[in-house]
Amino acid sequence: MDLSMYQKEVLQNYKSNSQIARILTENWFSREMYCPCCLNEGVDDFPNNQKGSDFFCEKCKNEFQLKASKNEFKRKVVDGEYNTMMNIISRDSSPNFFLMNYENANWTIKSLFLIPKFFISVSMIEKRNPLSKNAKRAGWVGCNFLLDRLPEEGKIQIVKDEKIIERNKINKVWKKMFFMNSKKPEFRGWASDVLKCVEELDNKFDLREIYKYDRYLKELHPMNNNIHAKIRQQLQVLRDNKVLSFCGNGRYEFLL
Numbered sequence: 079m080d081l082s083m084y085q086k087e088v089l090q091n092y093k094s095n096s097q098i099a100r101i102l103t104e105n106w107f108s109r110e111m112y113c114p115c116c117l118n119e120g121v122d123d124f125p126n127n128q129k130g131s132d133f134f135c136e137k138c139k140n141e142f143q144l145k146a147s148k149n150e151f152k153r154k155v156v157d158g159e160y161n162t163m164m165n166i167i168s169r170d171s172s173p174n175f176f177l178m179n180y181e182n183a184n185w186t187i188k189s190l191f192l193i194p195k196f197f198i199s200v201s202m203i204e205k206r207n208p209l210s211k212n213a214k215r216a217g218w219v220g221c222n223f224l225l226d227r228l229p230e231e232g233k234i235q236i237v238k239d240e241k242i243i244e245r246n247k248i249n250k251v252w253k254k255m256f257f258m259n260s261k262k263p264e265f266r267g268w269a270s271d272v273l274k275c276v277e278e279l280d281n282k283f284d285l286r287e288i289y290k291y292d293r294y295l296k297e298l299h300p301m302n303n304n305i306h307a308k309i310r311q312q313l314q315v316l317r318d319n320k321v322l323s324f325c326g327n328g329r330y331e332f333l334l
């Protein structure tokens with residue numbers, strides 16, 4: 079993988095910076111990116127940008143959407159229309175998202191990470207305020223991705239600080255967490271949210287410590303009235319999938 083996106087002819091033929099950025103980032107992705115899900119050598123462009131996905135893997139049929147920015151991704155990442163995104167989640171049809179950060183002096187990739195589709199849940203979507211009545215699309219409601227709601231496994235690094243992470247390592251995380259794909263969207267959101275809390279604790283922790291996140295989890299799941307039981311259920315799911323192990327007496331160990 080070469081981290082340079084530079085293509086002389088694109089810079090010569092286009093004037094608008096946003097157009098140049100779009101072409102160079104997409105060209106780079108088609109040229110250099112492999113499929114992190116099955117390690118197929120390449121990904122293909124979708125003709126005419128159908129279904130909100132930009133690329134797909136011919137072998138495993140995973141779909142990808144690329145978000146590229148010259149500004150570093152912080153806590154919030156702007157996405158499209160709020161209701162559309164909520165429908166995508168409830169229909170279980172989200173693509174996998176790639177977030178790419180580049181610099182446009184030499185046109186190189188600084189970082190790139192993958193949010194697997196099974197980590198896209200209602201918990202990490204924030205509804206934005208409607209556009210004002212003076213705006214061209216008055217009343218339109220967008221949404222943000224809240225990256226700080228995602229556990230580390232939901233943000234798989236492919237390029238980190240201009241260093242390329244080994245493919246097998248990336249694929250291992252994908253495979254390890256793939257069990258979430260078979261769960262219903264609501265259930266999957268819980269697994270991701272509890273995992274996020276687990277990661278904030280020491281590697282070995284007990285129930286009492288994870289119960290301290292009950293208020294945070296209640297905020298994310300206001301309809302649930304038995305948060306502690308739900309936490310225990312999710313710890314069990316994480317254990318069944320070898321993300322955690324039980325050490326007895328309400329103690330757990332994080333294995334990733």
Ligand SMILES: [Zn+2]
Pocket residue numbers: 113114115116117118135136137138139140
């Ligand atoms: Zn694939």
